[in-house]
Every structure is written in structure tokens, then in C-alpha cells.
Amino acid sequence: MTGRNMSEPLIEIEGLVTEFRTEGGVVRAVNGIDFSIPKGGTVAVLGESGCGKSVTGQCLLNLVRKPGYIASGSIRYHGGDKPVDITKLKPTSEAMRKLRGPEIAMIFQEPMTSFDPLFTVGEQIIEMLMAHQRFPNRREAREHAIEMLRKVRLPSPEIIVDRYPHQLSGGMRQRVMIALALSCGPKLLIADEPTTALDVTTESQILDLLRQLQGEMDMAMMFITHDLAVASEIADEVVVMYLGYIVERGPVAEVLSAPQHPYTQALLDSIPKLTDSASTRLNAIQGMVPTPDQMPSGCPFHTRCTKFMAGLCDQKLPGLYESSAGHVARCFLADPQFAGAAA
Numbered sequence: 001m002t003g004r005n006m007s008e009p010l011i012e013i014e015g016l017v018t019e020f021r022t023e024g025g026v027v028r029a030v031n032g033i034d035f036s037i038p039k040g041g042t043v044a045v046l047g048e049s050g051c052g053k054s055v056t057g058q059c060l061l062n063l064v065r066k067p068g069y070i071a072s073g074s075i076r077y078h079g080g081d082k083p084v085d086i087t088k089l090k091p092t093s094e095a096m097r098k099l100r101g102p103e104i105a106m107i108f109q110e111p112m113t114s115f116d117p118l119f120t121v122g123e124q125i126i127e128m129l130m131a132h133q134r135f136p137n138r139r140e141a142r143e144h145a146i147e148m149l150r151k152v153r154l155p156s157p158e159i160i161v162d163r164y165p166h167q168l169s170g171g172m173r174q175r176v177m178i179a180l181a182l183s184c185g186p187k188l189l190i191a192d193e194p195t196t197a198l199d200v201t202t203e204s205q206i207l208d209l210l211r212q213l214q215g216e217m218d219m220a221m222m223f224i225t226h227d228l229a230v231a232s233e234i235a236d237e238v239v240v241m242y243l244g245y246i247v248e249r250g251p252v253a254e255v256l257s258a259p260q261h262p263y264t265q266a267l268l269d270s271i272p273k274l275t276d277s278a279s280t281r282l283n284a285i286q287g288m289v290p291t292p293d294q295m296p297s298g299c300p301f302h303t304r305c306t307k308f309m310a311g312l313c314d315q316k317l318p319g320l321y322e323s324s325a326g327h328v329a330r331c332f333l334a335d336p337q338f339a340g341a342a343a
């Protein structure tokens with residue numbers, strides 16, 4: 001995190017709703033979410049599979065594929081001369097192409113999806129740089145490509161630049177994908193589970209690398225993960241999603257030390273602690289995330305919640321209640337008025 005003013009937003013998401021048309025009808029994958037990503041800061045978007053994290057990332061790049069679409073809400077980007085609402089741009093427009101890549105880049109769990117197997121990694125970085133007119137000729141673009149490979153701490157970048165993706169190990173490919181994503185100097189990097197497929201040592205090296213590059217390049221990050229430990233390592237703020245809703249949001253230290261939502265508490269209980277003995281059983285969250293076409297009434301989490309209150313949680317959707325500055329949770333138990341009445 002750089003020393004800049006954390007209140008200066010790079011991205012402001014307001015009331016974002018994303019739907020998919022399916023045979024069974026319209027389902028909502030993202031359900032009216034609001035959050036900001038500060039310039040130079042890192043926000044982790046956390047939740048189990050199917051909670052809407054990746055779709056949120058796709059919305060920021062205006063890349064939601066049919067049968068999906070952004071139904072309402074706004075995503076304001078403040079990285080240029082004047083703010084632009086990404087949801088108002090056509091996905092194929094010139095304006096969107098200028099944002100996607102050079103301003104907002106994305107990395108994924110599986111680097112091979114980012115590469116064309118028929119071209120060397122160097123050629124692919126050079127293509128990206130030439131497409132966005134970053135260099136007058138390919139020779140200078142190649143120099144920059146080698147520089148980027150060096151920046152992601154790859155050994156012998158002058159050799160790796162001429163390698164094909166399949167000639168590299170998983171960890172190396174991940175570094176090359178980061179080099180490709182960062183080659184145009186984006187102001188925001190969306191990282192969608194980039195370390196999930198890696199072993200623990202490589203994961204920790206890639207997280208360190210991302211943190212260092214973020215500081216060097218003064219870049220914001222939206223880090224999508226199902227892993228609370230990873231979120232705690234990398235993020236300043238955390239947004240916890242469940243079935244397309246934000247159920248808790250706040251500074252990472254606050255959310256982890258004083259989680260307000262039973263879902264966040266359950267996620268915390270399900271990760272191993274250093275003090276656990278080898279025989280300690282982890283408390284997996286009971287049941288599974290329902291699909292959005294089977295959205296429970298009331299609170300989306302009530303069907304799995306250990307603190308479920310019949311007649312309330314299954315009837316009414318809780319609002320977002322603030323427990324401390326900037327820390328909110330969508331649970332009646334976090335409502336100071338409710339807590340006061342129950343006491």
C-alpha cells in the first residue's frame with residue numbers, strides 16, 4: 001500500500017446488478033453491490049464458489065458474456081482525465097478497448113487461457129504493446145518485454161522471451177502472465193484466483209511479487225479469492241460475497257478480528273490455525289451455496305446459518321449495518337437497534 005489518501009477512489013461500484021438469461025428464467029449473479037477500490041489499494045473479494053466474484057471482475061472489464069448482461073448500476077472509473085461509467089460503454093467500443101489492458105488488466109488462475117500456444121511469450125507481450133501503440137517499433141517493444149520479464153523476477157529473461165508457453169513451468173507461466181498484464185502499466189489489476197492452482201511456496205512467492213509490483217507501479221488491485229488467509233496477506237479491504245450479495249465489507253484487520261456476519265465467521269472457522277493440533281477437525285460450513293435460481297427468501301445465507309432466527313431471517317433481507325468506520329455487515333445481529341432491543 002502506498003502512502004496516498006485511501007479515500008481517493010479509482011473504481012466506484014454502485015448498485016451493480018448482473019443477470020443471466022437461462023432456460024429456467026433470469027438469474028441474478030450479482031445483486032446490487034456497492035464498493036470502491038482506492039487508488040493504489042488492494043480490495044480482496046472473498047467467498048465460496050458461485051458467489052459472484054468472477055462475474056464482478058468481468059463487469060469491471062465489461063466482459064460479461066451472453067447470456068449474461070449488466071442489468072443496472074454503475075462502475076465509475078477515475079483513472080483518466082474525467083470519470084467514465086464502464087457500464088455505459090459498449091463492450092466492443094474503442095473507448096472500452098483503450099481501458100481493457102492498458103488501464104485495467106486481468107490475470108487468471110490458469111495462465112494458459114491468456115496465451116496463444118503458437119507464439120512465444122515475447123511475441124505476445126510485443127503484440128500487446130504494439131496494439132496499444134506503446135512503442136514506435138518492435139525492437140523497442142522487445143526490449144520492454146525483456147524488462148517486464150525481469151521485473152517479474154524471471155531468471156534469464158533474454159532467453160525466456162523466446163520460449164513458448166508450454167516450455168515453462170506453472171509458476172513461470174504465472175509470472176509471464178503477470179508481465180503480460182502489467183506491460184502497459186495498468187492502474188488496476190484484477191487478479192482472479194491467480195495462486196489457487198499453485199503449491200504453497202510458489203503461491204507465497206507470487207503474492208510477494210504482486211505486492212512488490214503494486215508498490216513499484218502504484219497500481220490498485222482487486223484480488224478475487226475463496227481463501228481468507230490469502231485475502232489477509234494481500235488486501236487492505238475485504239468484500240465478502242454470498243450469492244451475489246455483499247454480506248460484509250471493511251478494512252481487512254477489522255473484518256478478520258471482529259467478523260460481524262455469520263458467513264464470514266464460518267469462513268474464518270473453516271481455515272486451519274497455527275494453534276490447531278494435527279487431530280483438530282476443521283469446521284466446514286454446512287451445506288452448499290444454493291444456485292441463484294434457488295435464491296432463498298430473506299437473508300440469502302439463512303439456510304446455512306447457525307444463528308438463523310425463524311420468522312425474521314427467512315422473511316426479510318437485512319440491510320448493511322455499520323459496526324465501526326467503514327465496516328458493514330448484512331445481518332440483523334449487526335444492527336445496533338436490533339442488538340439493543342434483544343438485550
Ligand SMILES: Nc1ncnc2c1ncn2[C@@H]1O[C@H](COP(=O)(O)OP(=O)(O)OP(=O)(O)O)[C@@H](O)[C@H]1O
Nearest residue numbers: 020022029048049050051052053054055056067292
Ligand atoms: N454463463 C453463465 N450462464 C448462466 N449462469 C452463469 C454463467 N456464468 C455465471 N453464472 C452464474 O453466476 C454465478 C456466479 O458465478 P461466478 O463465476 O461469478 O462465481 P465465483 O464466486 O467467481 O465462483 P468460482 O470461484 O467458482 O468462479 C454462478 O453461480 C452462476 O449461477
